[in-house]
Amino acid sequence: MKAKQLFFDTMKYIVLLIGTFVVFFPLYSVFVGAFKTRQEFYINRLSLPSTWNFENFSIAWEKGDLALGLGNTLFILIVSIVGNVLIGSMSAYALGRFDFKGKNLIIGSYLVAAVIPLITTQVVTYSVIKALGLYNTYGAPIVLYLGADVIQLVIYLQFIRNIPYELDESAMMEGASLFKIFRSIIFPLLGPATATVVILKFISIYNDFYVPYLYMPDRGLRTVATAIQSFVGPNAARMEVISAYILLIFIPTIVMFLFMQRYIFSGVTSGAVKS
Incomplete structure (x- = not known):
């Protein structure tokens, strides 16, 4: 009986861990990618950036009609x-x-x-x-x-x-x-x-x-x-710029x-x- 309960508890936590990974992995990938240079992004997409690059956000804001989009949406x-x-x-x-x-x-x-x-x-x-x-x-x-x-x-x-x-x-x-x-x-x-x-x-x-x-x-x-x-x-x-763009449009929803x-x-x- 204990072995059966242990098995179901183990499977429950495994399913929860898989679900958590499925939800948070794309968010993590977008977050770390937004702060990388293009070269660093394609070398290792999942590692933390060696230097936190904020230029991607300014490019996304200026060239992506983001201010216009946010104004119209608001x-x-x-x-x-x-x-x-x-x-x-x-x-x-x-x-x-x-x-x-x-x-x-x-x-x-x-x-x-x-x-x-x-x-x-x-x-x-x-x-x-x-x-x-x-x-x-x-x-x-x-x-x-x-x-x-x-x-x-x-x-x-x-x-x-x-x-x-x-x-x-x-x-x-x-x-x-x-x-x-x-x-x-x-x-x-x-x-x-x-x-x-x-x-x-x-x-x-x-x-x-x-x-x-x-x-x-x-x-x-x-x-x-x-x-x-x-x-x-x-x-x-x-x-890397697209990741920064996605992160920017996440902010209003998260807040x-x-x-x-x-x-x-x-x-x-x-x-x-x-x-």
Whole structure:
């Protein structure tokens, strides 16, 4: 019995070590490569650099349209996330607080939309974006990112369903409208859920390549994802500079995650258990 338990414990730690290696090895490779000269990079890719070379970062910043990409991405992120949070929270408020005909149909529609492959709808989506005159403008990705998805809806619904309805009734007795109840009572209590949604949307939009590449081909509209794709093509042999570029675009995501990671678990699980 002890031998069997020892075997399973050993296999468990071996799997964990393999998983850790798979996750961290690419990050280590990019990190050490970013500080090497070209010659040193190709001599030994995995060793620590003999001298820490920061020139690769200045080359990536100046020649890779990184400032432009970060600026465009930041603008799209701010507008999209603000609109997405408002639409998502209001939708969840309506679905979680009121009973009306078609409510279950709407929730079911969100679930069905989540399992439809994105590529199957792109012909229609592309035609709509073109017809609206949003092609090759900031409006295209912003409109596509505004919609609330099923994960966001579930996170908000978990919280809204655990907010006592007596708060709404008390506010109504004071003459508050439904919008004021949402703005003054419900939305402030959705803070942890909103923080979780912001983190998830930030990572999703920041890393998205497909939408900016398809709907914003103009060079002046590049995001970090399309900027690095354009930079890698003519600089494919300069892996040390590409590593520096990758490290630079990692920074906003890492900073965002480190400062707000506690909200991810809290936002997903806090509303799941009734008090």
